[in-house]
Amino acid sequence: MQNLIDLELVKKELKRKLPLKRYIHSLNVSNTAVKLCRVYNVCKDKGEIAGLLHDYAKYLSNDEMCKYIKEFKIEIDEVINSQKDLAHGLIGAELVKRKFKIQDLDILNSIRYHTTGRKEMTNLEKIIYLSDYIEPNRKFPGIEEIRKMALKDLNKATLMALDNTIKYIIIKGLLLHSNSLLARNNLILEMNASGNICPDIREDIRW
Numbered sequence: 001m002q003n004l005i006d007l008e009l010v011k012k013e014l015k016r017k018l019p020l021k022r023y024i025h026s027l028n029v030s031n032t033a034v035k036l037c038r039v040y041n042v043c044k045d046k047g048e049i050a051g052l053l054h055d056y057a058k059y060l061s062n063d064e065m066c067k068y069i070k071e072f073k074i075e076i077d078e079v080i081n082s083q084k085d086l087a088h089g090l091i092g093a094e095l096v097k098r099k100f101k102i103q104d105l106d107i108l109n110s111i112r113y114h115t116t117g118r119k120e121m122t123n124l125e126k127i128i129y130l131s132d133y134i135e136p137n138r139k140f141p142g143i144e145e146i147r148k149m150a151l152k153d154l155n156k157a158t159l160m161a162l163d164n165t166i167k168y169i170i171i172k173g174l175l176l177h178s179n180s181l182l183a184r185n186n187l188i189l190e191m192n193a194s195g196n197i198c199p200d201i202r203e204d205i206r207w
Protein backbone atom coordinates (compact mmCIF):
# COMPACT_ATOMS: atom_id res chain seq x y z
CA MET A 1 0.00 0.00 0.00
CA GLN A 2 1.42 3.36 -0.94
CA ASN A 3 1.63 5.50 2.18
CA LEU A 4 2.92 8.67 0.61
CA ILE A 5 -0.45 10.36 0.40
CA ASP A 6 -0.63 13.46 2.54
CA LEU A 7 -4.06 13.15 4.18
CA GLU A 8 -3.99 16.73 5.42
CA LEU A 9 -3.45 17.94 1.87
CA VAL A 10 -6.30 15.70 0.67
CA LYS A 11 -8.64 17.16 3.33
CA LYS A 12 -7.60 20.72 2.50
CA GLU A 13 -8.30 20.13 -1.19
CA LEU A 14 -11.64 18.46 -0.41
CA LYS A 15 -12.68 21.38 1.77
CA ARG A 16 -11.90 23.72 -1.11
CA LYS A 17 -13.73 21.62 -3.68
CA LEU A 18 -16.87 20.45 -1.85
CA PRO A 19 -19.71 22.22 -0.01
CA LEU A 20 -19.37 21.84 3.78
CA LYS A 21 -22.15 19.25 3.98
CA ARG A 22 -20.46 17.04 1.38
CA TYR A 23 -17.07 17.53 3.04
CA ILE A 24 -18.51 16.28 6.34
CA HIS A 25 -20.15 13.38 4.48
CA SER A 26 -16.74 12.47 3.03
CA LEU A 27 -15.14 12.48 6.50
CA ASN A 28 -18.00 10.34 7.81
CA VAL A 29 -17.70 7.83 4.95
CA SER A 30 -13.97 7.65 5.58
CA ASN A 31 -14.39 7.02 9.33
CA THR A 32 -17.11 4.41 8.72
CA ALA A 33 -14.90 2.69 6.13
CA VAL A 34 -11.96 2.56 8.57
CA LYS A 35 -14.19 0.83 11.15
CA LEU A 36 -15.41 -1.72 8.60
CA CYS A 37 -11.87 -2.30 7.30
CA ARG A 38 -10.88 -3.29 10.85
CA VAL A 39 -13.81 -5.72 11.07
CA TYR A 40 -13.09 -7.35 7.70
CA ASN A 41 -9.30 -7.24 7.79
CA VAL A 42 -8.93 -4.81 4.90
CA CYS A 43 -6.14 -2.19 4.86
CA LYS A 44 -7.63 0.72 6.82
CA ASP A 45 -5.40 3.28 5.07
CA LYS A 46 -7.05 2.34 1.79
CA GLY A 47 -10.50 2.65 3.35
CA GLU A 48 -9.62 6.04 4.79
CA ILE A 49 -8.39 7.47 1.47
CA ALA A 50 -11.12 5.94 -0.69
CA GLY A 51 -13.79 7.16 1.74
CA LEU A 52 -12.39 10.68 1.77
CA LEU A 53 -12.13 10.90 -2.01
CA HIS A 54 -15.17 8.94 -3.20
CA ASP A 55 -17.20 12.09 -3.98
CA TYR A 56 -14.29 14.19 -5.22
CA ALA A 57 -15.99 14.78 -8.60
CA LYS A 58 -19.53 15.17 -7.24
CA TYR A 59 -19.87 18.89 -7.92
CA LEU A 60 -18.51 19.23 -11.43
CA SER A 61 -20.62 21.16 -13.90
CA ASN A 62 -22.08 19.32 -16.86
CA ASP A 63 -19.51 20.95 -19.13
CA GLU A 64 -16.64 19.89 -16.87
CA MET A 65 -17.99 16.33 -16.78
CA CYS A 66 -18.19 16.17 -20.57
CA LYS A 67 -14.68 17.61 -20.85
CA TYR A 68 -13.19 15.00 -18.47
CA ILE A 69 -15.12 12.12 -20.05
CA LYS A 70 -13.51 13.06 -23.37
CA GLU A 71 -10.08 13.85 -21.94
CA PHE A 72 -9.81 10.62 -19.92
CA LYS A 73 -11.54 8.57 -22.64
CA ILE A 74 -14.08 7.25 -20.12
CA GLU A 75 -16.55 4.88 -21.70
CA ILE A 76 -20.09 5.81 -20.81
CA ASP A 77 -23.27 4.01 -21.75
CA GLU A 78 -26.73 5.41 -22.43
CA VAL A 79 -27.79 5.17 -18.77
CA ILE A 80 -24.86 7.25 -17.53
CA ASN A 81 -25.22 9.56 -20.49
CA SER A 82 -28.75 10.43 -19.47
CA GLN A 83 -28.05 10.50 -15.70
CA LYS A 84 -24.69 12.24 -15.67
CA ASP A 85 -24.45 12.24 -11.88
CA LEU A 86 -23.68 8.51 -12.15
CA ALA A 87 -20.37 9.47 -13.80
CA HIS A 88 -18.94 11.23 -10.73
CA GLY A 89 -17.29 8.02 -9.52
CA LEU A 90 -15.76 7.24 -12.92
CA ILE A 91 -14.42 10.77 -13.33
CA GLY A 92 -13.41 11.08 -9.67
CA ALA A 93 -11.17 8.00 -9.91
CA GLU A 94 -9.33 9.49 -12.89
CA LEU A 95 -8.98 12.88 -11.23
CA VAL A 96 -7.60 11.60 -7.91
CA LYS A 97 -5.22 9.28 -9.75
CA ARG A 98 -3.65 12.35 -11.35
CA LYS A 99 -4.06 14.90 -8.57
CA PHE A 100 -2.87 12.76 -5.65
CA LYS A 101 -0.79 10.23 -7.60
CA ILE A 102 -2.93 7.34 -6.33
CA GLN A 103 -1.96 4.15 -8.14
CA ASP A 104 -3.69 1.53 -6.01
CA LEU A 105 -6.32 -0.08 -8.27
CA ASP A 106 -8.51 -1.18 -5.36
CA ILE A 107 -8.77 2.39 -4.05
CA LEU A 108 -9.46 3.71 -7.55
CA ASN A 109 -12.10 1.07 -8.28
CA SER A 110 -13.80 1.72 -4.93
CA ILE A 111 -14.19 5.34 -5.98
CA ARG A 112 -15.02 4.43 -9.59
CA TYR A 113 -17.89 2.07 -8.78
CA HIS A 114 -19.30 3.54 -5.57
CA THR A 115 -22.43 4.86 -7.32
CA THR A 116 -23.57 1.63 -8.95
CA GLY A 117 -21.57 -1.24 -7.51
CA ARG A 118 -20.43 -3.85 -10.01
CA LYS A 119 -19.96 -7.57 -10.53
CA GLU A 120 -17.29 -9.16 -8.30
CA MET A 121 -16.70 -6.23 -5.98
CA THR A 122 -13.68 -6.51 -3.70
CA ASN A 123 -14.16 -6.17 0.05
CA LEU A 124 -12.85 -2.58 -0.13
CA GLU A 125 -15.38 -1.77 -2.88
CA LYS A 126 -18.18 -3.24 -0.76
CA ILE A 127 -16.97 -1.29 2.27
CA ILE A 128 -16.97 2.04 0.43
CA TYR A 129 -20.37 1.36 -1.16
CA LEU A 130 -21.79 0.46 2.23
CA SER A 131 -20.09 3.26 4.16
CA ASP A 132 -21.54 5.77 1.71
CA TYR A 133 -24.95 4.34 2.54
CA ILE A 134 -24.75 4.03 6.33
CA GLU A 135 -22.46 6.87 7.47
CA PRO A 136 -23.79 8.50 10.68
CA ASN A 137 -25.62 11.38 8.99
CA ARG A 138 -27.74 9.07 6.81
CA LYS A 139 -31.25 8.73 8.15
CA PHE A 140 -34.00 6.56 6.71
CA PRO A 141 -36.25 3.74 7.92
CA GLY A 142 -34.38 0.47 8.29
CA ILE A 143 -30.87 1.94 8.39
CA GLU A 144 -30.16 0.61 11.89
CA GLU A 145 -30.70 -2.94 10.65
CA ILE A 146 -28.17 -2.40 7.88
CA ARG A 147 -25.69 -0.79 10.32
CA LYS A 148 -25.96 -3.84 12.59
CA MET A 149 -25.59 -6.23 9.66
CA ALA A 150 -22.53 -4.28 8.43
CA LEU A 151 -20.63 -5.46 11.50
CA LYS A 152 -21.69 -9.08 11.04
CA ASP A 153 -21.83 -9.91 7.33
CA LEU A 154 -20.36 -7.63 4.66
CA ASN A 155 -22.10 -9.34 1.74
CA LYS A 156 -25.50 -9.36 3.40
CA ALA A 157 -25.24 -5.69 4.43
CA THR A 158 -24.04 -4.62 0.97
CA LEU A 159 -26.93 -6.55 -0.56
CA MET A 160 -29.40 -4.81 1.77
CA ALA A 161 -28.02 -1.40 0.76
CA LEU A 162 -28.12 -2.32 -2.93
CA ASP A 163 -31.67 -3.66 -2.68
CA ASN A 164 -32.87 -0.47 -1.00
CA THR A 165 -31.18 1.65 -3.65
CA ILE A 166 -32.64 -0.43 -6.48
CA LYS A 167 -36.13 -0.17 -4.95
CA TYR A 168 -35.74 3.61 -4.62
CA ILE A 169 -34.62 3.89 -8.25
CA ILE A 170 -37.65 1.92 -9.41
CA ILE A 171 -40.10 3.91 -7.26
CA LYS A 172 -38.63 7.16 -8.55
CA GLY A 173 -38.87 5.94 -12.16
CA LEU A 174 -35.14 6.43 -12.72
CA LEU A 175 -32.90 4.35 -14.96
CA LEU A 176 -31.28 1.37 -13.26
CA HIS A 177 -27.67 0.81 -14.24
CA SER A 178 -26.84 -2.77 -15.25
CA ASN A 179 -23.80 -2.75 -12.91
CA SER A 180 -26.16 -2.57 -9.93
CA LEU A 181 -28.02 -5.62 -11.15
CA LEU A 182 -24.77 -7.49 -11.79
CA ALA A 183 -23.52 -6.51 -8.32
CA ARG A 184 -26.72 -7.78 -6.72
CA ASN A 185 -26.76 -11.10 -8.55
CA ASN A 186 -23.08 -11.65 -7.85
CA LEU A 187 -23.48 -10.98 -4.13
CA ILE A 188 -26.30 -13.51 -3.93
CA LEU A 189 -24.25 -16.07 -5.85
CA GLU A 190 -21.29 -15.45 -3.53
CA MET A 191 -23.52 -15.89 -0.49
CA ASN A 192 -25.03 -19.07 -1.92
CA ALA A 193 -21.71 -20.53 -3.02
CA SER A 194 -21.12 -22.40 0.23
CA GLY A 195 -24.55 -23.96 -0.03
CA ASN A 196 -24.19 -24.93 -3.71
CA ILE A 197 -25.88 -28.30 -4.05
CA CYS A 198 -23.97 -29.26 -7.19
CA PRO A 199 -20.46 -27.84 -6.73
CA ASP A 200 -18.87 -30.37 -9.06
CA ILE A 201 -21.56 -30.32 -11.69
CA ARG A 202 -19.07 -29.50 -14.45
CA GLU A 203 -17.10 -32.67 -13.77
CA ASP A 204 -20.30 -34.66 -14.27
CA ILE A 205 -21.03 -33.27 -17.70
CA ARG A 206 -20.46 -35.82 -20.44
CA TRP A 207 -21.23 -35.22 -24.07
Ligand SMILES: [Fe+2]
Binds near residue numbers: 054055058088114115
Ligand atom coordinates in the same frame (compact mmCIF):
# COMPACT_ATOMS: atom_id res chain seq x y z
FE1 LIG B 1 -21.09 9.63 -4.68
Ligand SMILES: [Fe+2]
Binds near residue numbers: 025029054055132
Ligand atom coordinates in the same frame (compact mmCIF):
# COMPACT_ATOMS: atom_id res chain seq x y z
FE1 LIG C 1 -21.09 9.84 -1.06
